[in-house]
Amino acid sequence: MGRYVLRRVVLIIPVLFGVSLFTFLMIHLVPGDPVRVMMGTSGSAEDAERIRNELGLNDPLHQQFIRYIGHVLQGDFGNSIRSGQPVLREISERLPSTLELTGVAMATAVVVGLTLGVAAAASGPRADAAIMAFALLGISMPYFWSGILLILLFGLKLDWFPIAGTGPMALVLPTITLAMPASAVLARMTRSSMLEVLNQDFVRTARAKGLRERVVVIRHVLKNALIPVVTIIGLQAGTLLAGAVIVESVFSRPGLGRYTVTAIQARDFPQVQGIVLVSAAVYVFVNLTVDLLYAFIDPRIRYQ
Amino acid sequence: MEPGMFIGKWNRRQLLMGGAGAMTVFLPFASAARATPVGEAETGTPKDGGEWTVGMLEEPDTLDGHKGGTRVGGDIMRNVVDGLMAKDHDGNYVPALAESWEVSEDGKTWTFKLRKDVTFHDGTPFNAEAVKFNFDRILDPATKSAVAIGQLGPADTTTVIDEFTFEYKLKEPFAPLYLNLTDCGFTSMFSPTAVAAAGDDFGRKPVGTGPFMVEEWIQGDRIVLKRNPNYNWAPAFLGHTGQANIETLTFRSIIEDASRIAAFDAGEIDQLRSAPPSEISRYDESGDYWVIKNLAQSVQTFEFNVTLAPFDDLAVRQALMYAVDKQSVLEAAVDGVGVVANSFLSPTMDYFWPGMDDYAPKFDPAKASELLAAAGWADSDGDGILEKDGVKFSFGAFMMSIEQFTNAAQVIQSNFKDIGVEMTIGTAEIATVISELQQSKHQADVFGYIYAEPDIAFLWFHSSQIGNGLNFPHIADPKLDELIVTGRQTVDITARAAIYEEMQKYVNDIAFWIPLWTPENADIFNKRIHNASYHSNGFTIYTAAWVD
Numbered sequence: 001m002g003r004y005v006l007r008r009v010v011l012i013i014p015v016l017f018g019v020s021l022f023t024f025l026m027i028h029l030v031p032g033d034p035v036r037v038m039m040g041t042s043g044s045a046e047d048a049e050r051i052r053n054e055l056g057l058n059d060p061l062h063q064q065f066i067r068y069i070g071h072v073l074q075g076d077f078g079n080s081i082r083s084g085q086p087v088l089r090e091i092s093e094r095l096p097s098t099l100e101l102t103g104v105a106m107a108t109a110v111v112v113g114l115t116l117g118v119a120a121a122a123s124g125p126r127a128d129a130a131i132m133a134f135a136l137l138g139i140s141m142p143y144f145w146s147g148i149l150l151i152l153l154f155g156l157k158l159d160w161f162p163i164a165g166t167g168p169m170a171l172v173l174p175t176i177t178l179a180m181p182a183s184a185v186l187a188r189m190t191r192s193s194m195l196e197v198l199n200q201d202f203v204r205t206a207r208a209k210g211l212r213e214r215v216v217v218i219r220h221v222l223k224n225a226l227i228p229v230v231t232i233i234g235l236q237a238g239t240l241l242a243g244a245v246i247v248e249s250v251f252s253r254p255g256l257g258r259y260t261v262t263a264i265q266a267r268d269f270p271q272v273q274g275i276v277l278v279s280a281a282v283y284v285f286v287n288l289t290v291d292l293l294y295a296f297i298d299p300r301i302r303y304q
Numbered sequence: 305m306e307p308g309m310f311i312g313k314w315n316r317r318q319l320l321m322g323g324a325g326a327m328t329v330f331l332p333f334a335s336a337a338r339a340t341p342v343g344e345a346e347t348g349t350p351k352d353g354g355e356w357t358v359g360m361l362e363e364p365d366t367l368d369g370h371k372g373g374t375r376v377g378g379d380i381m382r383n384v385v386d387g388l389m390a391k392d393h394d395g396n397y398v399p400a401l402a403e404s405w406e407v408s409e410d411g412k413t414w415t416f417k418l419r420k421d422v423t424f425h426d427g428t429p430f431n432a433e434a435v436k437f438n439f440d441r442i443l444d445p446a447t448k449s450a451v452a453i454g455q456l457g458p459a460d461t462t463t464v465i466d467e468f469t470f471e472y473k474l475k476e477p478f479a480p481l482y483l484n485l486t487d488c489g490f491t492s493m494f495s496p497t498a499v500a501a502a503g504d505d506f507g508r509k510p511v512g513t514g515p516f517m518v519e520e521w522i523q524g525d526r527i528v529l530k531r532n533p534n535y536n537w538a539p540a541f542l543g544h545t546g547q548a549n550i551e552t553l554t555f556r557s558i559i560e561d562a563s564r565i566a567a568f569d570a571g572e573i574d575q576l577r578s579a580p581p582s583e584i585s586r587y588d589e590s591g592d593y594w595v596i597k598n599l600a601q602s603v604q605t606f607e608f609n610v611t612l613a614p615f616d617d618l619a620v621r622q623a624l625m626y627a628v629d630k631q632s633v634l635e636a637a638v639d640g641v642g643v644v645a646n647s648f649l650s651p652t653m654d655y656f657w658p659g660m661d662d663y664a665p666k667f668d669p670a671k672a673s674e675l676l677a678a679a680g681w682a683d684s685d686g687d688g689i690l691e692k693d694g695v696k697f698s699f700g701a702f703m704m705s706i707e708q709f710t711n712a713a714q715v716i717q718s719n720f721k722d723i724g725v726e727m728t729i730g731t732a733e734i735a736t737v738i739s740e741l742q743q744s745k746h747q748a749d750v751f752g753y754i755y756a757e758p759d760i761a762f763l764w765f766h767s768s769q770i771g772n773g774l775n776f777p778h779i780a781d782p783k784l785d786e787l788i789v790t791g792r793q794t795v796d797i798t799a800r801a802a803i804y805e806e807m808q809k810y811v812n813d814i815a816f817w818i819p820l821w822t823p824e825n826a827d828i829f830n831k832r833i834h835n836a837s838y839h840s841n842g843f844t845i846y847t848a849a850w851v852d
Contacts, residue, residue, distance in 0.1 A: 032735025035450070038365070038373045041753040042451045044763055045773030051448050082365035082372075084448075084504055093523045148562050156566050163567045164558050166525060252558040252567075254524025266365075267735045 008291060012284050019280040020072070020273065024065050027264075027272050033057075034081045034267040055081065057269075068273065077277075078270035080263075087274035091256065095278065097166070098255035101247065102240045105175045109182035109240070110233060116183070117190025117229075121198065122217050131187065138184030143243055147177040147250035164252035174251045178243050182236045189232050193225040227298050234290030238283050341393070342594050342829055342836040342844065350850035355552035356833060358844075359564050359573035363524065363557035368507035369492040370442045373450040375754060378489020379843040380555050383529055385512030387488030388416055388435075392541035393837070397486060400539050401430065401493060401513065411477025411795035412460070418468040422537050424495035425517045432470040436462045437496040439472060452491055455484035457792075477793040479800055480759040483654070487756055487841065513537070515548040515847045529553040535847075542837070544848035553846060568828065574851075575844070576828040581641035584826045594829035596838040599652045599822050603645045604637070604708070604752035606701070606716060606818040611778045612747045614697060621815035623675030625665040627719050634821045637712040641826070645819035647808045648761065655758045655804035664812050664819075673723045683724050690724040698726040702746035705731035709750045712820060716750075741776040749776055750820075756841055758804050759792045765811065777816040784810060 035051045036043070052058055056067070071078060077087040120131040150173045155163040162170045197203065198221055206216045245257030256275060263271035364377030367384070390400040402416040422430035439462040442452045457478030463471040474481075485491055498511035509518045515538065516529035531548040538544045556573060558564035561580050568576040579587070587593050606628070608615040615621055630644040646664035649656040665671075681690040681697055690697040701716075703709040710731060717727045730746070731737075741749050753760055753774075763769055766788050767780035787807045794800040811817060825842050836849035 030736070031739035033739060034735075036738055037735050039450045040373055040375075041755060041760075041763070041774060042373060042375075042454070043773075044454050045769045045771065047450065047454050049772055050445070051450065054445065054448055079504075080365075084366060084368075084371055084507060086504075090523065097524070144560075148560075151563060151566050156570050159570065163570055163572055164556070164563055165572075166522075250560050250563060252525075252556075252560065252563055254522065258559065259524060265733055265735065 004295060005292065008288055012281075012288070015284055016277065016280055017069075020069070020277055021065070023273055023276045024068065024269075025061075027267065027269055028061055028064075030267075032267040034269060037266045038082050068270075072277070077274040080271045081268045082266055082271075087270045090259070090271070091274055091278050094254060094256045094259050097253055098241070098244050098248065098257055099282075101171065101174055101178060101253060101255060102237070102244050104171060105178040105182065105240055105244075106233075106237060108175055108179040109186055109236065112179065113183035113186025114190050114229070116187040118194060118217065118222065120187065120191040121194035122213075128191075132191070135184040135187045138180045138187075141180065143177055143181075143246040144250050146180060147174070147247055150177060151250070166254065170251070170253075174247050174253060177250070178240060178247045181243070182240055185236065186229065186232065190225065190229050193228050194221060197221045197225045223297065227294070230290060230294055230297065234287045237286040237290075241279060241283065340596055340598060340838045342596055342838050342849075343831070343834040350549045350835065350848075351852065352549055352850070353551045354549075354851040355554065356550050356575065356846070356849075356851050357554040357556060357573045358575040358577060359556055359558050359568055361557065361559065361564070361578040364527075366507035367510045367518065367521070367527070368494075369488075369490040369510075370438075370447055370449050370452045370494075371507060372490075375489070375842075378487070380527060380529075381489050381492060381510070381512070382514070382843055383516040383553060383846060384510060384514045384518055385488050385492040385494065386422075386514050386537070387486045387491070388418075388493070389482070389486045390539040390541075391486055391839070392539070397482065398539050398541055400486075401537070407795055411479070411793065412474045414472045414474075414481065415465070416470045416472075418470065419537055420468050422513050423534060424498065424513050425511045425532055426495050426498050428495045428497040430493070430513055431467050432464040433467075434496055435470040435493060436464050437499075438491075438493050441494075441499065442491065455480070455491055457481050457484075477795050479792055479795045480757040483757050516553050519552075524557075526554055526556040529555075538847045542845070542848045548847050549850035550846055571830070574830040574833070579826045579828050581639040581823075581826075584641060584828075587828045592831065594831060594833070595826060596829065597641075597824050597826045598838065598842070599643060599650060600754065600825045601650050601653050601756050601841060602752060602754040603648055603650050603822055604712070604750070604820050605645070605648070606820055607749050607751060607777045608816050608818075609741075609744055609747050609749075609776065609778055610816050611744060613695075614692075614699065615747055617679060618815060619675060619679040620681075622665075623672045623679065624720070624725070625672075625812075625815055625818055626668045626675070627672035627723050627725070628716055628818055628820070629667045629719050630820060631667075632719075633712045633715045636715045637708040637821060638823050642821050642823040645822045646812075648764075648811050648817060648819055649758055649804070649808065650822040653756065653758055655801050657805045657808050659805075660808055660812070663809060669719070669723050676723065676725075681724075688721075688724060689726050696726065697724065698728070699747040700728045700730050701748040701750060702730045702732070702737060702741065703750040704734050704737050708823075709752075713750050738774075742771055742773075744778060751776065759788075761788050761804075761807060761811075762792060779814070779816045781814060784814070 035048050039048060056064060068078065079085060080087055080090060083090070116131050116135070120128045151163050154160045154173060161173050203216060203221060206220050244255060245261060248255040248257040260275050263275060360376055362376055364372060364374045364380060366372040367377055367381055369378060369381055386401045388400060388402040389397050392398050401419055401422060403419050404417045406415045418432060418435065424430060439456065441447055442449050442456055443459050457480065458475040460473040460475045465471050492512060495511040499506050502509065508521050515532055515535045517532050519528045519530045521527045531551055533547050535547045536545060558567055564576065565583060567573050584595065587595050608621050610616055634640055634642060634644055643651065647656060647660035676690060681692045683690050685691070701713055703713060710729060713729045717729060720727045740746060753764065763774050765775060765779060765784055767785050769775040770778050770780065787803060787810065791800060791803040791807060794803055827838060827844065832852040834850050837845040839845060
């Protein structure tokens with residue numbers, strides 16, 4: 001188990017390096033000049049060129065990358081071209097909002113999804129059909145559509161929740177929006193996994209032993225059924241982080257997602273690289289946790 | 305446009321009597337940009353205190369105007385800093401931080417006599433040293449100024465003459481300096497003490513002399529301003545002394561149009577900026593809000609790349625100028641909320657020549673066809689598209705994927721199809737569009753600008769701005785270059801007006817732009833505000849306003 005963990009942790013470094021290099025190449029090879037975007041329709045060619053030189057943007061690419069990696073290893077992620085502020089600082093101001101939304105949405109999706117999945121698998125055909133129909137709806141609705149619908153109904157017409165901004169009340173509608181597709185996916189996954197396990201011999205044995213159905217389902221079936229579901233939860237973390245970009249824009253939340261879109265449009269190289277690196281680290285960490293959880297749940301994995 | 309009556313505290317009569325010897329006193333004039341009152345200025349006591357929340361489209365990248373490039377930053381900062389001069393409701397330049405000013409006859413030396421009773425929010429006194437500090441900071445390469453440095457023109461020296469007299473010398477005359485020092489979003493006067501203390505962080509919480517102070521900036525969410533209790537130097541035309549009535553001014557950025565409108569309808573924000581044209585009529589008809597509209601200092605245009613066939617032929621370009629139904633373009637792009645443009649300047653900009661509407665080609669497809677035929681284009685194979693020397697008249701127009709642009713382009717595409725010209729529409733996001741147009745990768749484009757000074761001609765038309773700048777048509781015309789340079793160096797307004805009139809005609813004649821429309825901006829205000837001023841540059845002055 002120890003070796004397993006160590007190996008997984010060590011692998012993070014080449015992954016992050018690869019992500020950095022790939023992002024750097026992508027953002028630099030795509031057409032677009034951050035200085036020109038920053039100036040908009042108000043700057044002259046001479047001023048643009050001067051600032052580009054001062055920021056080292058006219059240096060050869062490999063030189064810029066080596067300089068960047070060198071700084072990153074010392075903890076300096078550089079300054080945003082647009083605001084002049086340290087990238088790490090701007091990220092750390094916005095990351096909590098995104099983590100809050102993604103975390104609460106993830107927890108909601110897991111609770112709602114698993115409950116519905118178990119209920120669908122363990123109930124009669126009508127309840128099963130109803131739950132699966134609901135899940136289909138959940139997967140089909142795009143974030144900006146469901147988000148704006150919720151705003152219009154609960155924010156504007158009923159006035160139960162604020163439309164834009166921060167705070168616990170402002171978290172409700174974005175969480176519902178973000179969690180819906182994820183809980184639908186988890187519900188379906190849980191249900192099918194449960195059904196598979198319910199058909200296995202050891203379940204028949206458990207029932208033959210005289211155990212109550214509820215004990216059978218929760219103590220024996222669920223634990224086994226969870227294995228593939230846990231993997232999906234790990235992957236959903238990435239989907240939720242990506243979905244947060246849209247949901248944050250719709251609900252005007254000051255998070256990392258919206259910030260990323262602006263950074264890319266502005267070709268703010270240090271910002272984009274910083275965000276991708278941090279996001280990749282978060283994603284890698286979540287999946288490491290999932291892998292460890294996996295090994296914990298299923299002893300067979302640990303000894304591979 | 306009539307010349308204003310006052311220059312600082314001198315009047316016109318004194319001027320005509322002989323002025324000040326070797327120094328000519330510069331005559332300010334009524335600019336086309338003017339302000340609209342918001343909420344009738346009622347008699348009766350303004351209410352003290354209260355808060356007002358503005359919902360904007362985007363968030364500024366920094367509030368340090370010396371470094372930053374966004375207009376929205378400038379709009380917010382107009383409440384936090386004052387300019388050396390201001391513009392009144394009729395568009396006259398009037399004293400603000402400068403009591404009076406003079407420009408030498410050669411237009412290169414500008415001398416400002418400053419008010420003596422002004423302090424920055426942190427208590428630092430405002431004086432000529434402070435003004436020099438700010439000018440120097442903008443000009444310092446270490447500041448990496450994006451826009452402000454260009455606004456100061458070809459700088460030579462900055463000198464403190466005495467405690468309240470500041471002198472700025474230029475290498476060449478630079479007429480736009482007047483407007484640039486009034487539109488203080490970029491050429492702001494900041495407290496030298498605060499700049500030194502805050503270092504790189506200054507852009508988060510700048511310190512100026514204005515009626516409001518920056519209280520905090522919650523990144524991605526809102527910027528909160530609190531009134532400056534010591535403020536007592538509002539420009540005279542506002543008729544207001546002492547601190548602002550409103551206690552708290554908040555600016556929130558809500559990117560999504562639907563969310564911003566919903567937040568306004570729900571009362572979460574009090575002022576809706578950048579209202580989409582389709583929504584404006586709803587607010588107009590309800591009568592429950594102040595709907596303030598004004599023509600933007602902006603022109604959206606169709607541009608030809610004059611170095612790429614078939615647009616390297618002047619006759620072809622001139623022909624196509626008759627082929628565009630600009631009224632339909634206006635309807636399609638912005639629901640008609642705006643006016644058709646025939647000049648490269650908007651009607652609310654200085655030196656706009658109203659004669660352009662008659663001078664420019666009118667929509668006349670028959671004439672367009674006639675001119676194209678004379679240039680050698682004919683439909684020999686009957687497929688509906690013109691050819692010349694075996695080449696079809698087919699080209700691509702490139703633009704940002706903004707609905708206004710693509711809607712306009714579709715109308716133009718249809719207009720061109722009617723006369724046998726095939727146009728395809730390509731889109732991308734802003735950085736790609738600018739980059740590819742700079743590299744001459746497309747034969748035509750649809751673009752637009754927002755800019756207050758007619759010197760926009762330099763950025764968009766001067767040959768030095770090809771490749772790395774905004775000269776997407778790649779036009780390199782010596783006569784145009786000369787007009788532009790003379791225009792920006794001529795400080796005398798009558799002479800300058802004549803140059804820009806000639807320039808507007810000439811730009812039309814060499815046909816590398818088809819100006820399309822000038823949008824009308826609208827801000828929607830909750831009716832609980834009184835006595836605010838909406839300036840045609842697109843920002844609101846809250847100094848004398850009060851809220852219920």
